[in-house]
Amino acid sequence: MDIIALVNAEGFVTYVSPSITPIMGYQPEEFVGSSALVLVHPSDLDHMQQVFGAVLQEEGQPIRAEYRLRSANGTYRWFEATATNWLRDPEVGAIVGHFHDITERKEAEERVGFLSEASKLLASSLDYQTTLTTIAQLVVPLLADWCTIYLVDHQGQIQLLDIAHIDPDKVQWAKQLRESYPIDPQAPIGAPQVIRTGKSELIADIPDALLVAVAKNEEELHFLRLVGYRSLMMVPLIAAGRVIGAITFVSAESGRRFTASDLSLAEEVGLRAGAAIEHAQLYQEVQQARDQLTIILQGVADGIIVYDQHNQVIYANEMVARMMGMPSVQAILDTPSDTIFARYTLVDEQGQPITLSQLPHRRVLAGEQREAEALVGYRAAAAGEAEFWTLSRARPVFDEQGKVIFVISILHDLTGRVLDERRKDAFLAMVSHELKTPVTSLKGLTQVLSLRLANHPEAQVGLFLERMDTQLTKLTRLINDLLTLSQMQAGDLSMREEVFDLDALIRETMEQVQATTTTHHLQLQGAASVKVTGDRERLAQVLINLLTNAIRYSPRTDRVLVRVQADQSQAEIAVQDFGIGIDQTHHERIFERFYQVPDQTERTFPGMGIGLYLARTITERHGGRIWVESRKGKGSTFRVKLPLVKGEQIDMPDRTLREKREVER
Ligand code: ADP
Numbered sequence: 001m002d003i004i005a006l007v008n009a010e011g012f013v014t015y016v017s018p019s020i021t022p023i024m025g026y027q028p029e030e031f032v033g034s035s036a037l038v039l040v041h042p043s044d045l046d047h048m049q050q051v052f053g054a055v056l057q058e059e060g061q062p063i064r065a066e067y068r069l070r071s072a073n074g075t076y077r078w079f080e081a082t083a084t085n086w087l088r089d090p091e092v093g094a095i096v097g098h099f100h101d102i103t104e105r106k107e108a109e110e111r112v113g114f115l116s117e118a119s120k121l122l123a124s125s126l127d128y129q130t131t132l133t134t135i136a137q138l139v140v141p142l143l144a145d146w147c148t149i150y151l152v153d154h155q156g157q158i159q160l161l162d163i164a165h166i167d168p169d170k171v172q173w174a175k176q177l178r179e180s181y182p183i184d185p186q187a188p189i190g191a192p193q194v195i196r197t198g199k200s201e202l203i204a205d206i207p208d209a210l211l212v213a214v215a216k217n218e219e220e221l222h223f224l225r226l227v228g229y230r231s232l233m234m235v236p237l238i239a240a241g242r243v244i245g246a247i248t249f250v251s252a253e254s255g256r257r258f259t260a261s262d263l264s265l266a267e268e269v270g271l272r273a274g275a276a277i278e279h280a281q282l283y284q285e286v287q288q289a290r291d292q293l294t295i296i297l298q299g300v301a302d303g304i305i306v307y308d309q310h311n312q313v314i315y316a317n318e319m320v321a322r323m324m325g326m327p328s329v330q331a332i333l334d335t336p337s338d339t340i341f342a343r344y345t346l347v348d349e350q351g352q353p354i355t356l357s358q359l360p361h362r363r364v365l366a367g368e369q370r371e372a373e374a375l376v377g378y379r380a381a382a383a384g385e386a387e388f389w390t391l392s393r394a395r396p397v398f399d400e401q402g403k404v405i406f407v408i409s410i411l412h413d414l415t416g417r418v419l420d421e422r423r424k425d426a427f428l429a430m431v432s433h434e435l436k437t438p439v440t441s442l443k444g445l446t447q448v449l450s451l452r453l454a455n456h457p458e459a460q461v462g463l464f465l466e467r468m469d470t471q472l473t474k475l476t477r478l479i480n481d482l483l484t485l486s487q488m489q490a491g492d493l494s495m496r497e498e499v500f501d502l503d504a505l506i507r508e509t510m511e512q513v514q515a516t517t518t519t520h521h522l523q524l525q526g527a528a529s530v531k532v533t534g535d536r537e538r539l540a541q542v543l544i545n546l547l548t549n550a551i552r553y554s555p556r557t558d559r560v561l562v563r564v565q566a567d568q569s570q571a572e573i574a575v576q577d578f579g580i581g582i583d584q585t586h587h588e589r590i591f592e593r594f595y596q597v598p599d600q601t602e603r604t605f606p607g608m609g610i611g612l613y614l615a616r617t618i619t620e621r622h623g624g625r626i627w628v629e630s631r632k633g634k635g636s637t638f639r640v641k642l643p644l645v646k647g648e649q650i651d652m653p654d655r656t657l658r659e660k661r662e663v664e665r
Contacts, residue, residue: 002101003079006094007036009087011052014094023101025072036097041068041076055083055095066102074230074255078106111265114142118269122276126283129161135273136164139249143265144258146174146227146250150183150191152243158183158192161245177223181216189214191234191246198243200235200270202263228252233263235270239278247273303390303411305332307361309404313337323388323411325380344378350491351377360394361409371395375414389418421489429486435479443472470516477544478608484541485593485610488617495621496535502528502571502642506564509540513547520551520558528566528573530644534622539642542618542626545611546575546638552605554579554635570624571642578635587628591616615640 003023006015013036016028031038040048044067051065062084068076079099086092118135125131132149139147149161160183163174185192194201203210206229215221230251237245249266251258258266297304303320307313316332324340326332332340338356346354356362360372372394379387390411396404450465487493510522532539550560554577561576582590582597589595594609612626615638619626623643630636 003099005031005036005097005099006092007083007097008094009056011036023071024069024077036095039069041070044068051083055085056087057085059085059088061085066106069099070255073257075257076254077101077103107261110142111261114138114265115268115272119272122272126280128277128280131276131280132273133162133164135269136162136247139247139269140164141166141254143262144233144249144256145252145254146248148191148248148250149237149245150195150248151237151245152195158185158195158245174227181220181223187214191248194234194236194246195243198236198238200263200267201233202258202260203232204257204259206230206232230255231258233258233266235263235266236274237270237277238274239281244274244277246270302413305361305409305411307337307365307407307409309365309406311337311362311365313340314406320411323390323413341378344380347377347379349375349377350489352491360392361407364394364396364407365404367404375418377418386415388413388415390414425486425489428482429490432479432482432486436476436483439472439475439479443469443476446472473512473516477541477548480541481545481608481610481614484538484614484618488614493617493621495538497533498536499531499533500536502530502532502566502573503564505532505536505540506543506562506573509543510547510562513544513551516548517551520554520560522547522560522562525561525563526565528564528571530566530571532571532622532642532644534642535618538618539622542615542640543573543575545615546640549611549638550575550577550579550636552607553577557635566644569644571644573640573642574637575639576635576637581632581634581636582628582630583632587630590628591626 001019001023003020004015004017005013008014013031013034016026016031018028020026020028020031036052037045037048048065048067051063055063062082064080064082066078066080068078071077078101080102081100082098084096086094086096118138121134121138122131125134129151132151136147136149145165147164149163150158151161153159160175160178163171163178165171165174183190183192187193189201208225211221211224211229215224227250232248232250234246234248236243237247247266247270249258249262297315298317300317300319303323304315304317305313305320306315313332313335316329318329321327321329321332324332325343326335326340341356341359346356346359348354348358354376357366358374359376360369360374363369363372374392375389376392377387377389391414392409392411394407394409396407399405446465446469450462450469453461453465456462484493506524506528510524514522547560547562554560557578559578561574563574563576565572586595586597590597591612593613595613596605596607596609616626619640619642625641626638628636628638
């Protein structure tokens with residue numbers, strides 16, 4: 001159902017169809033003789049005057065326009081109007097207006113537009129107070145004449161965040177009013193109620209009686225009446241499931257009467273605003289946590305450096321910059337990681353140069369190791385720059401598919417300790433060297449004396465000299481071990497290369513050790529009948545250590561068994577005792593430097609804890625293996641496996657030895 005109206009050339013209405021009554025609530029006669037623009041919304045008036053001018057110009061051409069007309073209840077409705085100038089038509093003689101009510105469509109469009117605008121605004125800032133204020137400005141005058149936003153503060157108090165109205169004077173006035181009449185958190189109606197219940201409220205019509213009921217005194221009632229409340233809706237602001245405030249929408253001078261669909265629009269605004277606040281709060285929390293983490297990581301005394309899967313540095317703390325002599329963390333991020341390290345000659349614990357690919361983070365990145373750790377020394381190319389040492393530990397971080405996405409490397413500065421160790425090593429080297437010379441001459445002199453005094457009438461003299469010689473032999477061995485250890489530490493343990501008969505070596509060594517013990521009998525079983533290439537003296541040192549241990553750790557027995565066998569490729573020597581034995585948990589650790597089994601209940605055994613470490617290092621340098629088979633209380637068997645000269649599978653870690661072999665072949 002549409003409305004038809006006729007208008008004369010002067011712009012006065014001459015006829016209105018009766019359909020105006022159901023649509024707008026007027027009687028048709030009411031308008032006859034009044035201006036055609038009488039009901040037009042003030043904001044559309046200018047435009048409609050232009051349209052009317054155009055209609056007067058264009059004869060017989062329908063001209064279309066969309067605009068608002070005030071209906072009898074004071075609200076405005078949208079119409080799509082077509083006006084055709086038939087003024088000169090002898091039969092019509094008027095401008096014919098045809099009005100089609102499009103209020104619903106317009107309001108729907110308005111809602112969509114409003115919501116999308118509101119969403120944009122909400123997403124535009126992470127400062128939610130600013131955002132909410134902007135929302136209030138958007139609501140007015142599109143949806144309401146007044147918009148007020150309340151937030152609950154940390155103490156649970158309801159605070160006014162903003163009031164919006166098109167007229168700034170009125171805003172000022174309303175704010176002052178709020179100051180004089182602060183919001184009553186217990187009020188049974190209005191924002192406090194919405195905040196308490198979390199439920200929205202719509203009061204489509206506000207009768208004067210309601211104002212009277214709400215006002216606390218005459219003065220307040222006066223102000224409330226001044227606002228001219230027509231219609232009211234209130235929606236809660238909910239973030240993370242908690243009511244954090246409310247938005248109220250007031251219709252006053254526009255005469256707009258809020259409907260259920262207005263309320264659902266308002267609720268939608270409330271929901272989105274709540275979500276935006278939640279988002280902003282989360283963001284703030286994340287930001288805070290990140291800032292905190294950054295401060296912590298920057299303050300850590302260790303260097304922290306993180307590489308992506310392409311070996312590019314994605315994070316480094318201040319400490320790394322300081323260690324690596326880089327001007328800033330940013331400089332590290334801007335430099336390819338290998339370039340940073342390439343400024344130094346990198347060395348391992350023994351001072352041997354290592355390549356970049358041997359660094360722990362590179363080994364983890366290459367998938368060689370799940371976790372890697374190494375003591376790395378950095379020697380600057382430039383003279384005068386001090387070297388430094390780090391204990392570098394690298395660990396990967398995986399994605400859901402189990403792929404390495406980055407590697408975190410911790411660099412712990414060990415420069416002080418390494419240099420300290422070095423000084424100790426130097427001291428050890430010096431001491432053992434200084435001891436060796438006098439002991440060697442003492443031993444020589446003792447032997448000369450024994451010869452000279454062989455026929456001495458006093459029988460004891462020979463015995464004492466023999467004991468002296470034994471003790472000097474033991475002392476020489478200790479000094480030898482110390483010297484070897486210090487050479488290992490310094491990374492210059494040289495290995496001689498000689499071909500010798502293994503059985504002979506074993507026999508001689510056993511005789512030597514036998515001479516220093518009166519308690520044990522050393523027995524040899526089997527024979528290798530092979531020649532071995534290597535350092536005869538150092539292999540003897542291995543055997544001496546195993547034999548003296550066997551004697552020392554079997555105080556209640558009198559026998560040590562040595563078994564030898566060999567095949568085409570390798571020889572095996574087993575040294576077995578029947579003494580205190582070693583619990584499984586220590587089987588590997590006893591080969592570590594300075595490790596001694598702590599719980600030897602029977603008695604304390606003297607020793608330096610280096611014999612087996614030397615034995616393992618020397619054996620491995622010969623491409624062999626050493627291990628123990630033992631149980632606590634059941635004696636021990638130490639086995640040494642050595643590859644033979646022509647063995648194909650010989651793997652000699654000692655490069656000089658291997659290279660020499662290759663030349664031989
Ligand atoms: P140490 O000078 O203390 O003997 P080693 O390196 O030779 O140092 O041996 C390390 C530790 O291994 C010893 O302290 C001892 O606890 C244990 N051990 C070595 N050999 C034997 C053995 N034959 N029987 C029992 N325990 C042994």
